[in-house]
Amino acid sequence: MNVLKRIFFRPPFIGLLGFIVVLFVQAIGHTVMILMENIFGEAYVYQSATVMGLLGAVLLFIGMKHPKEISGTWLGFFAGTFLWTGWVEFSFVWNAAWLTVPDAIDPATGDISTKGEYLVMMSSLGVMMATLVYFTLNKETKCNFFHWIQRRMRLSTGKPTRGYPRNFAAITALETIYVVWFCYLMLLFIYEILGDTSPSAYALFFFNTIWAIFLLNRLVKFWKVTTAIRYAIPTAIIAWNTIELLGRWNLFEEIWIHPEKYWLEMGMIFAAFVIVVVISMLTPKDAKKTFEQEQGKFKQEPT
Numbered sequence: 001m002n003v004l005k006r007i008f009f010r011p012p013f014i015g016l017l018g019f020i021v022v023l024f025v026q027a028i029g030h031t032v033m034i035l036m037e038n039i040f041g042e043a044y045v046y047q048s049a050t051v052m053g054l055l056g057a058v059l060l061f062i063g064m065k066h067p068k069e070i071s072g073t074w075l076g077f078f079a080g081t082f083l084w085t086g087w088v089e090f091s092f093v094w095n096a097a098w099l100t101v102p103d104a105i106d107p108a109t110g111d112i113s114t115k116g117e118y119l120v121m122m123s124s125l126g127v128m129m130a131t132l133v134y135f136t137l138n139k140e141t142k143c144n145f146f147h148w149i150q151r152r153m154r155l156s157t158g159k160p161t162r163g164y165p166r167n168f169a170a171i172t173a174l175e176t177i178y179v180v181w182f183c184y185l186m187l188l189f190i191y192e193i194l195g196d197t198s199p200s201a202y203a204l205f206f207f208n209t210i211w212a213i214f215l216l217n218r219l220v221k222f223w224k225v226t227t228a229i230r231y232a233i234p235t236a237i238i239a240w241n242t243i244e245l246l247g248r249w250n251l252f253e254e255i256w257i258h259p260e261k262y263w264l265e266m267g268m269i270f271a272a273f274v275i276v277v278v279i280s281m282l283t284p285k286d287a288k289k290t291f292e293q294e295q296g297k298f299k300q301e302p303t
Helices: 002-008 013-065 069-098 116-137 144-153 168-194 199-219 225-248 263-282 287-300
Strands: 112-114
Touching (some): 069 116, 069 225, 112 168, 168 225
């Protein structure tokens, strides 16, 4: 156990563990969605998606009642993931099927370039922009990005309330849903309006990759596991945009959308995901304080 502490309970591993968990969840989420459609079929896929969303709601309820920050953060992340996949994504799938929205076809190859449900998702832009106004102007926000906007554009609406209680499960769940939603729309509008091989797409790839590296460089310096997890969510999802673009350009085969073909590889990713989650959950809330206390005790011992 002491060896594990020396290796994983300090930077850069605290931040890297959170990053890997969130990154793996993006791949596993694609696989789960495809497996649900293949296993349950059109007859029962929406019922299974409803159950998944309910599971996310239950996890959120438990997390919001749980007083501990680390468990609340983890429960919030998985709650947001289940709510997004179960209720949000499959609601677009249902609407696309009900409205008979055709898939977008690549004229060069004749293959499906964008499924109908993602074309329907683009109509949610107005809702996202409206809610973005609230998050941008919210004086209670702890998000560095929104703080930066408020300072630069002088949009502060007042000083934060002293002693304002934060519910970490709710914050993490909402962050997960919102960042995934934002990145989906960003990529979809690039693909469908400007083209996935347009100069704008290549510019997005370049700046997105630089942004992901910048965030990851900050993340690997974190000592506090809960803060690292919440910071890893946007970092890993932004990094996933780079992977999505590379897959869109057919530079590699996306194994997570072919689980029947790459079941072994996806099984290994899932196993690694479980191991990393367990290690992260074993990490003390404030590892730096724990190390300092242990070192202080060690110095007091006679030689």
